[in-house]
Amino acid sequence: MDEVQIKVEKAHPNDFGRGIIRLDPTTLLSLQLSPGDIVEIEGKRKTAAKVWRAERQDWGQGIVRIDGFIRQNAGVGIGERITVKKAEVTTATKVILAPPEGVTMEYGDHISEIIKRNIMKRPLVEGDIIPIISSMTQPMTSQVGGGQAIPLIAVETEPKEDEILIIGEFTEIELRQKPVRGYDGATRGVTYEDIGGLGTEIQRVREMIELPLKHPELFQRLNIEPPKGIILYGPPGTGKTLIAKAVANESRANFLYIAGPEIMGKYYGESEERIRKIFEEAEDDAPSIVFIDEIDSIAPKRQNVTGEVERRVVAQLLTMMDGLEERGQVIIIGATNRVDAIDPALRRPGRFDREIEIGVPDTEDRLEILQIHTRGVPLAEDVDEDFLDYIAKHTQAFVGADLLALVQEAAMRSLRRALPDINLEDEDIPQEILDTITVCKEDFDNALRE
Ligand code: ADP
Secondary structure: OOEEEEEEEOOOHHHOOOOEEEEOHHHHHHOOOOOOOEEEEEOOOEEEEEEEEOOHHHOOOOEEEOOHHHHHHHOOOOOOEEEEEEOOEEEOOEEEEEOEOOOOEOOOOOHHHHHHHHHOOOEEOOOOEEEEEHHHOOOOEOOOOOOOEEEEEEEEEEOOOOOEEEOOOOOEEEEOOOOEOOOOOOOOOOOHHHOOOOHHHHHHHHHHHHHHHHOHHHHHHHOOOOOOEEEEEOOOOOOHHHHHHHHHHHOOOEEEEEEHHHHOOOOOOHHHHHHHHHHHHHHHOOOEEEEEEOHHHHOEOOOOOOOHHHHHHHHHHHHHHHOOOOOOOEEEEEEEOOHHHEOHHHHOOOOEEEEEEOOOOOHHHHHHHHHHHOOOOOEOOOOOHHHHHHHHHOOOOOOHHHHHHHHHHHHHHHHHHHHHHOOOOOOOOOHHHHHHOOEOHHHHHHHHHO
16 A cells, blocks of 8 residues: 555654654554654645554554644644655755744754754654754743743755655754744644643543534534533643643634633723623634633622622623624633532523533553653653653642642752752853753652652
8 A cells, every 4th residue: 555544643742742653553564664764644734754653552543643743734633634655755955944933042052953963864844843852952942841842943945845854964954033924823832742631531622622613514514503611620730721722722723811710800890891802802813712710700609609790790701602603613611620619500501501520630641741741851861651650650639730840849859959060150051061950760759758
């Protein structure tokens, strides 16, 4: 076979930003590929990736795994199909890289060398987004935090056109400071790879939200009404906001955030006015997702003492929701810790009539969350997969936010260990010193004992 059509799933946390596609042995065999080969991937757009063997549990499932960058480069979402075939590869003579809008680059010495090392042997097509893994690029940007990959766009390549190129030893890398437009969305925002666990929950969120936002025609054809409002409920720090941001980003929808307690203004009419404005913005810029955090604070159950403001705010919210014109193009997500704490008037049909529980992660989910949050962290050799597994087993009842805090605390401890060797009077701390700072087992153990 020359090519296969195959379904896309999200990448494993450790694969994120590496430019790889995971194929199972059957697919490898039928395309006569071996791990390390480069394949051409085609969805709405053409791109390329390096082949790795799929993990055992994925064999025979008829899926490939690629991360959010490759999905964007190929113009596909999770669950959609791509065509995969062996690529003809040419070594690039030159690649010009530029940041997308919103990412500012600080060009220090040797940056293009560092970047080149980071993306050596990476395949690409002109116009691709190329993630640079951040632990190697910390001196470079001020805006991207740990655990992220910095996206750069291959604005121009030589040779150009549709060819699949690879970065080699003699490829000239030029960096441009001027940001490129039109690459918002998955380049900067949260993707499904940033969420650990919650597989079934993401699946449901996608069906309820991504599908109607992307393909309203499906719902029209079947004459079914896509949901307007969805409640996500579960303990704080489990990823409700994260999932809402990811689904907005992956559906290319605007994300508008309302902090429940903050919307309650002091003056008469102020809160209603704010809600009205946000809904107007959502409709003007549709498709949009309006996320109302702690929705129980603005719409508590009425028997729990409700004030005049709350009553008016709930009334306004309901008016705005009932008045939404194009169904499916504006979706409201409300988050709360307890689903039974909100005003039942909100939960009637045509309002917040669906709910999804976002629960506490189990051991396996915790491992995935730890992998995600250690992605951009320079780990010492003793912090390997087995050790992360050990932490996952010993952090029962930790939610995602707790695990993030644990990783940050461990990182702070490594910093404290390193401080005596650092001359803080120096304008810039030399790269050789920065390279020696790693987070080790002991840092994690101490952080856990807190
Ligand atoms: P919630 O909205 O449920 O209170 P958030 O989504 O705001 O929780 O979570 C806070 C932070 O904790 C997130 O930004 C993320 O860094 C981390 N986090 C929480 N849940 C997860 C998860 N399932 N996977 C990865 N990180 C998570």
